Amino acid sequence: MKVDEEQFIGKFISCYLGHSEDKYIRWMASSGGVVTSILMFMLKEKMMDGALVVKMEGLEPKLIIARDPKDLIESMGSKYLSVSFSTKFRDLLKSEGKYAIVGLPCHIRLIRRVMAKNKGLHKRIILLLGLFCCRVISPLGFKVLLHKLNVREHEVKEFKFRGCGWPGKLYINLKNGREISLPFFSYWRPLYSTYFFTPKSCMFCSDMMNEEADISFGDAWLPKVMKRDRLGSSILVSRTSRAEKILEEAQKKGFIKLTKIEGKEVIKAQWRPIFFKKIMLPIRLMLARRERHNIKLGSIKLFFGLVCALIQIANMRFSESLIGARIIEKLPLKLLLFYATFQAALEYFSWRLITG
Secondary structure, three states, X not given: OOOOHHHHHOOOOEXXXXXXXXXXXXXXXXXXXXXXXXXXXXXXXXXOOEEEEEXXXXXXXXXXXXXXXHHHHHOOOOOOEOOOOHHHHHXXXXXXXXXXEEEOHHHHHHHHHHHHHOHHHHHXXXXXXXXXXXXXXOHHXXXXXXXXXXXXXXXXXXXXXXXXXXXXXXXXXXXXXXXXXXXXXXXXXXXXXXXXXXXXXXXXXXXXXXXXOOEEEEEOOOHHHXXXXXXXXXXXXXXXXXXXXXXXXXXXXXXXXXXXXXXXHHHHHOHHHHHHHHHOHXXXXXXXXXXXXXXXXXXXXXXXXXXXXXXXXXXXXXXXXXXXXHHHHHOOHHHHHHHHHHHHHHHHHHHXXXXX
């Protein structure tokens, strides 16, 4: 199977490796703070009146219209939880002014459909910043994480999935003053990298790189970056001429630092979610619908693809049952990590076999 950059990335103008020039933002954000710094630049230059972003309030992700730098700082970081855009998006449409919107692929697709029906919105929604997304965590999966950490929901004052360097740490501040900190990979890999607690809608979504956004952003999981970077770096995929101009100006004014990279490096950095979203999706659909699809793979490649897809579906279904969730909750993280490592190795072998 020949690797087609646009097939995996979507249509794009340029790809970049970048980070915020503000060291505090870069440190506290999930992966380089580029989104926050671009929005800071747009506010300072009066290009917009605010941005629709998500912040954590306790354990709940909440949409806000950020109108000042303080709001943007408070909304930094990954959320990994489902959030509805409908109510706050309607509030934004009623507000005067120009706005940017930060969202997941499902959010950006919805907004593009609304903009297609109302051409006047193109003058008011001036930039769509899309986050890479393989999947979010189901509510049940989030509760299992809290149970494993021996945290009761009503005790939580502040919760962050990531921050404090890269790849970052989970941070919980309890109402009694106690703080909990955990390296990102020490909980994400064993609990979620196996597709445990993945909502069904995410299992059948093909848009990982936010292909309808003006700019798409994701972690730079490249060996050369991971060896030397402890502050954070992002991959940026620029898709429109407006996006290119804003990125150029933001760098010129000292808000961000960008270096051009090839599309193949984006694919290399994000191979596993691409494998899940682009290569495995037709096979999962075939298994779910029990009907044949036009999957152009040889018998050996199809066999390994079927094995991977079956494991992905089985893990999702098992974890979303109450019995399965309880078992995962009781299993030690080291055992779950062993299973996650095995599955990652199988998927990497299959990725190389199918795309090689």
